[in-house]
Amino acid sequence: VPRRPLLIANWKMYKTVPESTAFARELARRLDEWTGWDELLDVVLCPTAPALWSLHRVLARTGVGVGAQDGVPGTEGAMTGALSMYLVREAGAAWCLVGHSERRRLFGETDAVIGAKVAAAQAAGLCPVLCVGETAEERSAGATDAVVRRQLDVLGDEPGSLVVAYEPVWAIGTGLTADPEEVGRVAALVRTSLTGRWGTAGGAVRVLYGGSVSAATLGGFLAQPSVDGALVGGASLRLDEFWRLARIAAEAAPSANPPSGA
Numbered sequence: 001v002p003r004r005p006l007l008i009a010n011w012k013m014y015k016t017v018p019e020s021t022a023f024a025r026e027l028a029r030r031l032d033e034w035t036g037w038d039e040l041l042d043v044v045l046c047p048t049a050p051a052l053w054s055l056h057r058v059l060a061r062t063g064v065g066v067g068a069q070d071g072v073p074g075t076e077g078a079m080t081g082a083l084s085m086y087l088v089r090e091a092g093a094a095w096c097l098v099g100h101s102e103r104r105r106l107f108g109e110t111d112a113v114i115g116a117k118v119a120a121a122q123a124a125g126l127c128p129v130l131c132v133g134e135t136a137e138e139r140s141a142g143a144t145d146a147v148v149r150r151q152l153d154v155l156g157d158e159p160g161s162l163v164v165a166y167e168p169v170w171a172i173g174t175g176l177t178a179d180p181e182e183v184g185r186v187a188a189l190v191r192t193s194l195t196g197r198w199g200t201a202g203g204a205v206r207v208l209y210g211g212s213v214s215a216a217t218l219g220g221f222l223a224q225p226s227v228d229g230a231l232v233g234g235a236s237l238r239l240d241e242f243w244r245l246a247r248i249a250a251e252a253a254p255s256a257n258p259p260s261g262a
């Protein structure tokens with residue numbers, strides 16, 4: 001089964017609620033004029049938590065998904081400042097980023113915490129987007145594969161809805177994009193790890209690349225057979241740029257390139 005390209009915008013701590021809503025409205029307006037886009041690719045916006053509900057309202061009938069950037073296990077409780085996966089779902093999101101390197105680094109999230117969040121997201125009916133990737137130090141020590149395998153080890157034995165985003169930490173927000181073939185190699189390693197764990201269900205999981213993705217570089221990553229889409233920070237903040245990424249992703253869709261003779 002071909003995996004449909006998936007383009008996810010991670011807005012991090014950018015955009016006010018009105019700015020987020022205005023972006024979503026304009027995106028919806030443009031997609032409305034692009035017949036059949038939703039057969040070519042999936043698009044998800046991950047705004048700040050206060051904008052989730054508003055984006056859900058604006059995008060509900062468009063086919064564009066809404067995702068949160070984080071969530072914690074549990075439903076409700078005495079946990080000042082926390083937002084549960086359950087409440088994320090209630091706010092209209094169907095997706096949730098988990099284990100982004102900024103959460104690991106700035107908020108001290110460990111693999112154990114991240115594993116619990118993946119399971120909680122799945123239990124709440126969300127599709128977790130598990131972010132993995134090595135730091136510059138780990139890369140120069142030749143530890144990339146071991147780090148990525150370890151970060152995937154948080155997954156349980158039972159298959160669940162999941163996306164994995166390979167984001168080398170040194171490529172995030174730096175303008176340094178990884179070499180597409182090297183990304184393809186690591187994405188293939190992710191795939192092997194998933195199928196080893198989950199069998200054919202692991203083959204259905206989409207593996208994305210993230211880290212300074214732009215309209216100039218996206219095509220090169222999507223040309224890798226093991227890369228199914230992108231998780232985009234900076235280049236997702238301006239609609240014209242994000243729109244270009246969506247057009248490029250659509251061109252990479254399997255249904256946009258039927259085998260000759262089909």
Ligand code: 13P
Nearest residue numbers: 010172173211212233234
């Ligand atoms: P940039 O695209 O800004 O490098 O951010 C990548 C990222 O962290 C997406 O989650």
